[in-house]
Amino acid sequence: MGAFAVEVSIVGAGLVGCLLACFLARRGHAVTLYERRPDPRRAGAERGRSINLAISERGIDALRRVGLDKVVLDTALPMPGRMMHAVDGELTFQPYSADRDRAINSIGRADLNRTLLDAAAALPGVRLCFDHRLTSMDVDSGRMVFQTPGEPGTVTATAPVIIGADGAFSAVRAALQGRPGFDYSQEFLDYGYKELVIPAAPDGGFAMDPGALHIWPRGHSMMIALPNPDRSFTCTLFWPKADFASLTTPERITALFAERYPDALALMPGLSDDYLRNPTGHLVTIRCAPWVVPGGAAVTALAGDAAHAIVPFYGQGANCGFEDCVELDRCLAETGDDFAAALPLYQERRKRNADTIAELALANFVEMRDKVASRVFLAQKKVEHALERLLPGRYVSQYELVSFSTVPYVEVERRIARQRRWVAAAGAGIAALAAVAAIGGARGRHK
Amino acid sequence: MGAFAVEVSIVGAGLVGCLLACFLARRGHAVTLYERRPDPRRAGAERGRSINLAISERGIDALRRVGLDKVVLDTALPMPGRMMHAVDGELTFQPYSADRDRAINSIGRADLNRTLLDAAAALPGVRLCFDHRLTSMDVDSGRMVFQTPGEPGTVTATAPVIIGADGAFSAVRAALQGRPGFDYSQEFLDYGYKELVIPAAPDGGFAMDPGALHIWPRGHSMMIALPNPDRSFTCTLFWPKADFASLTTPERITALFAERYPDALALMPGLSDDYLRNPTGHLVTIRCAPWVVPGGAAVTALAGDAAHAIVPFYGQGANCGFEDCVELDRCLAETGDDFAAALPLYQERRKRNADTIAELALANFVEMRDKVASRVFLAQKKVEHALERLLPGRYVSQYELVSFSTVPYVEVERRIARQRRWVAAAGAGIAALAAVAAIGGARGRHK
Structure with missing residues (x-):
């Protein structure tokens, strides 16, 4: 627990905003969550716009830290592998892990959001403000203006710490984008x-x-x-x-x-x-820097899709956003809840990881839509799983590390690159031995 | 001249907006130029914010096509090379071209802008609207809202063709940026x-x-x-x-x-x-795509810095923007002044070139701030100029092609890459011959 409670405003009560509110409230901070939509627990869920989520180890680990893993996994459906449908109707099942018990978990975004909202609302110090659409903010003073229904139609609030968790088309990020020195790409x-x-x-x-x-x-x-x-x-x-x-x-x-x-x-x-x-x-990939902008009287930061929207093909969007919350919590613990020190540390640790998973997610689209239909690819995956069982903990597939571990994404990429060089060298060695043996055999025959 | 005059609105009466107005008016189109600032020919020039321009062949070629090259070059100062100042005050002159008569030309942005404004205003069919700041536009209908001084404070206008030539922080581009599918980076x-x-x-x-x-x-x-x-x-x-x-x-x-x-x-x-x-x-590099967005009743396009702001280290920002005008004029000529056909063609031809000069400009910063101080680099440049004189038209330096030709930037990059491979191969060949000669010599001595 931090020594002093800090007033934190989180813009966006989606998955990352709600989970972050849980983490911060548990540290004793006073959190106000602003959400432009009505309370989804009263209104009906939007349909037709959200891909189902596949929650895997990174997301589960984050939920576990706030005691929500069991309640979330209770309503989730485990998917231990992919089922490929050929045009002729032939089905091929390919497990995600050499350990067949490991599964990613299908869950509806709306259900998960309601669970997280309930959890945040139940914590002391958390205040929820629905129907609040951020229309402008001043990064230096931490002053935010929200559009609200009815009269007078606007609400103004100020906070020393503002966290934009308002998604790919973040209004908080839009306020940062006009500042010189803010790198941005969509x-x-x-x-x-x-x-x-x-x-x-x-x-x-x-x-x-x-x-x-x-x-x-x-x-x-x-x-x-x-x-x-x-x-x-x-x-x-x-x-x-x-x-x-x-x-x-x-x-x-x-x-x-x-x-x-x-x-x-x-x-x-x-x-x-x-x-x-x-x-x-x-389908958009959004990258920006910096994620943390100190003003005179306030500091503004971004988390989740607002900082790093990625394509959904590795099932990591929400998992990665949840990891942001874990890392910020860790940085606060390391700095004695000094947000001015913790937020830059959080950015330094997470930005490279977010950049890496953005690339892996783009690459995985090609694998999903094309390669999984190939027999060669499926055979490679079988060899990979055999290697994993043969060399437990030494040979681990990229999918395994991304979906069934909390190894940082940059570390996953480095490890897979090393492993590929090693396998290539081993393959070359085996080929050389085979060639030597063949030459030896040929010479033997000539004698 | 086109068969039918088209009403074109150009937003931004800077260098590119004014030159484009000249090209379009000469084709018989009715051009309205909107500029958020007051008329610079009456108000004083802004100081301290604009790097002097170095107009080179691409810019001069564009000016020549509208008969403005002589009047512009009359007030320009030719710079045939770089003068390097060492810390101890030693001066080293390095010509830009093997042909010492070739020079880039120093000119003030404000002077050039006034000359171009006068030229545009003198053409029939050109209307200038100063103090008009674009605050919103509807891409489908071609409706623009401008903020103006005094009452009522806003002016509304509609045009079937809108061209944003309003610089690196373009308001026209901002209207496009919210549309899904619009790629953007700063x-x-x-x-x-x-x-x-x-x-x-x-x-x-x-x-x-x-x-x-x-x-x-x-x-x-x-x-x-x-x-x-x-x-x-x-x-x-x-x-x-x-x-x-x-x-x-x-x-x-x-x-x-x-x-x-x-x-x-x-x-x-x-x-x-x-x-x-x-x-x-x-110092910002801005890339976006598409540059041309068709709406229901209008088509919107971007030109100059609004489409491709680059860093100033190759002296090509204005030159590249002027080339946009030449290319659009050429596309209109090829399509019988059908903007709906000409604008996508213009985009297809210019986008790759703008991407290339953006990279070359970034790379040239390293050359200017660091490499030019090295004796090895200066010696290389001397060898390069010697090769140019030895193999006229066959060996041409990158700087020569960028600054003293109108060869498209992508073609420059391809040609330089080919030339480097060729020089490397020739160098390797000479080294091999030298080695053979040396071995032969050694053998001779051993006999």
Whole structure:
């Protein structure tokens, strides 16, 4: 616990904002959470815009530290591997880990958000302000202006510590972006995404195996499906934007699914309606620096997607945001809850890691939509898992380190690079030995 | 001339906006130029914020096409090379070109802007609106809202073609940036810049040789100076931001100049005042895509710094922006003045070139502040110029192609890469021949 309670304003009561409020309140700080939307525990959840989450070790570790791992995992569905769907309907299961008990966990964003909101609200010192949209802020004084419903329509607040956890299109970051010296980039993929549904089967059960993340890899595009507790699956199409734009009638939608996703089409009675109703989302990578900007009377920092929005293909967006909270908590512990010292330390430790997972997530899209359909790739994965069992703790796959450990992402990348060089050298050595043996054999025959 | 006159709104009456207005008006289009500042021909020029321009072949070529090359070059001062100032006061002149008649031309931004404004205003169909600050625009309808002085304080206008030529912090680009799919990055150097002055000598003449761009290369920082028609020099410091921040008293400013720029200090009576009064500018590279966004009833495009702000170290910012105007004029000619076809073509041809010069400009900073102080580097440049004279038209330096040709920047980069491989291969061949000769010689001696 810190010696002095600090007034912290967190903008954004999404996953990262709520979890961060829990961490800070447990350290004795007074946290006000501002959220532009109404309380989601009263209003209905937004549908059709959020990819299901796959919570893995980094996220679970963060939840464990605030005592929320069990309640969250209770409603989650474990997915120990990928189920690939070929066009002819053939299924291939590929475990994520050499240890088949390890799984990533499917969970709905809205459910998880409600759980975290309840947890934050239950802690002393946490105040929730819904329907507060940040419209401007002054970084030097820590003064924030919020738009609110009804009269007078605006609320002003000031805090010595402001943390923007308000997502990829962060209003806090927008206030920093105009300052000279603030590096910023937003990079979109030429791909969009769209959510669809595979409802529960007529008998009330799952229409497919719920113990897997389902993938329909189709080279330049793909569909995935994650199970939900109500026995439906949330499907997500990842297609080139041009493909979405050109597919606009129920007849053509059905025809395309009959050709490319025939086994799924049979399970999607509402396909055309869902397709035409749901919006096409965009996939963006956002990088910025610095994440921490000291002003005269306040310090502003960014966390989660506001600091580092990444594409969803490694299932690490929320996990990485949760790790931000763990690291900030650790930095506060190391600095005696001195935010002015802890926040720059947090930035120094997290920024490189966020940059690394952004790259890994982009690279994994190619693996998911294309490589997993290849027999060579699947054979490589089997060899990899065999190596992992043969050399436990010495040979570990990238997926294993990203999803089933809390080894920092930069360390994962370094370790995998070393491992690849080592395997290449070992392979070359084996080939050389084989060549020597072959030459020896040939000479022997000539004698 | 186009078959149909089109109403074009250009936002920003800086260098690129004015030159573009000239090109479009000469094609018969009706151009309205909106500028947020007052008419600079009436108000005084802003001082202390703009590096002198070095206009070279690309810029001159553009001016020539609208008949403005002679009037602009009349007031410009040719700089055929660099003059390096060592700490001990030793001077070294290095010509920019093997052909010593070729020069880049020092010119004040404000003077050039006034000349271009006069030229645009003199053309039929051009309307100038000063004191119009764009506050919002709707890309689909082409509706723009401007803030103006006095009552009612806003003006609304609509145009089927809107071109943002409003600089690095473009308001037109800001309207595009919120659209999904718009890639954007702003990247600052850890360096700032500050303008200083070397006034005319007591006898009314130049205090240094006006036939050169003067450089004080000091490893991690530098100062440059360009001559002005009033016989003063505009000096610009390029220092790490931390150095500016730490130097805040007249005594320390003078002491530092005495140590690092002693020959310049003797020529700068107003040094401390200038240093403390003038702001520290920032150096940013801005990249974005697309540059052209079609709406329902309008099309919006970007040109000049609004599309591609670059650092000033290759002296190509304005030259590159002027090339944008030439290319757009060419695309209009090729498409029969169909803006909907010409603008995407313009983007396709210019975007890669702008990306290339952005990289070359960043790389040239290292050359200017560090390498030019090295004897090895100066010797290399002499060899390079000798090769150019030996193999005219076959061996051409990068600086020559960038500054004294209109070869597209991407083509320059490709050609230089080819040339380097060729020189390396030739060097290796000569070394091999020498080795063979040496071995032959050694064998001869052993016989």
